[in-house]
Amino acid sequence: MTVSSADIALAEQLADSARAAILPYFRAPHGLEAKADKSPVTLADRAAEEAMRKLLIAERPMDAIAGEEFGEREGASGRRWVLDPIDGTRAFIAGRPIFGTLIALLEDGWPVLGIIDQPILKERWLGVVGRPTTLNGAPATTRRCREIGEALLATTSPALFDDGQLHAFEHLDGQVLSTVLGGDCYNYACLASGHLDIVVEAQLKLHDFAALVPVVEGAGGRMCDWAGDPLTATSNGEVIAAGDPARVEEILDALACRGH
Incomplete structure (x- = not known):
C-alpha cells in the first residue's frame, strides 16, 4: 500500500x-x-x-x-x-x-x-x-504512559454506548487517573500530540474513524477494536486509541468485562 x-x-x-x-x-x-x-x-x-x-x-x-x-x-x-x-x-x-x-x-x-x-x-x-x-x-508524538492508573481517558459521551459497552467502559474508567467527556475527533488529535492517553468509543461509522488510524499510529500510538484487531472498512465501530501501545492489553482486559 x-x-x-x-x-x-x-x-x-x-x-x-x-x-x-x-x-x-x-x-x-x-x-x-x-x-x-x-x-x-x-x-x-x-x-x-x-x-x-x-x-x-x-x-x-x-x-x-x-x-x-x-x-x-x-x-x-x-x-x-x-x-x-x-x-x-x-x-x-x-x-x-x-x-x-x-x-x-x-x-x-x-x-x-x-x-x-x-x-x-x-x-x-x-x-x-x-x-x-x-x-x-x-x-506530532504520543506520550508514554507507565501504567493505566496514570492514564487520562476520553470519550465523546457514555450515552453512545449500549448497556454492555457502558459497563465495560465504566470498568476501565475505574482504573484510570481521570476521564474527559466530549471531544469527538479532537480527542484523537490531542492523543496524537501527547495530551491524552486513551480514547474509547463505540457505535462509530467508517467516516468517524478511518482518518484517525494513520494519524494516531504515525504518532506512535495504536488503534484497534475492542477485540484487539486492526481497524478496517469492515470493523464494527468499537474503537480504542492508545498513545502508548504497551497499555493496549490492559485496556482490552478492562473492556472484556462487558455484561459481567
Missing part, C-alpha cells in the same frame, strides 16, 4: 476546500436541521462535503467516495476516499472549536492516509502509513 506525494497534496487540498466552506458558518447562521436519525446537520456540513466531492470527482474519477452527508460513489481503482465534513457537529453549532474535518484514503479497505483538520484553530494533523504524523508540518 503506497501513498504518493500527489495523494498527500490532494488530501491537503480537500482539507483546504472544506475549511473554506465551513468558516463562514461558524458562530453565524448555519441552517441547523435534524436528520432522520435525529443527529444534527448544518449548511456547513453539506457545503464542505460538496466542495471535497467536487474536487475528488475532478482529480480522481476512478476512486470511490464515501461521505457522511451524500453517501457512496462507486469506483474502480480499489481506493476509497472517506469524508466526514464536520465530525462533532454539536460542538460546531455550540460555537466550540473542537470539531474537525476528517479525510481518509483507504486501499482495499485499509486506512493509509488520514487528516484531522480543525479549521478555526488552523490545526491540521496528517498521518500517512509508513511516515511520522505531523501537526501543521511539525512532528
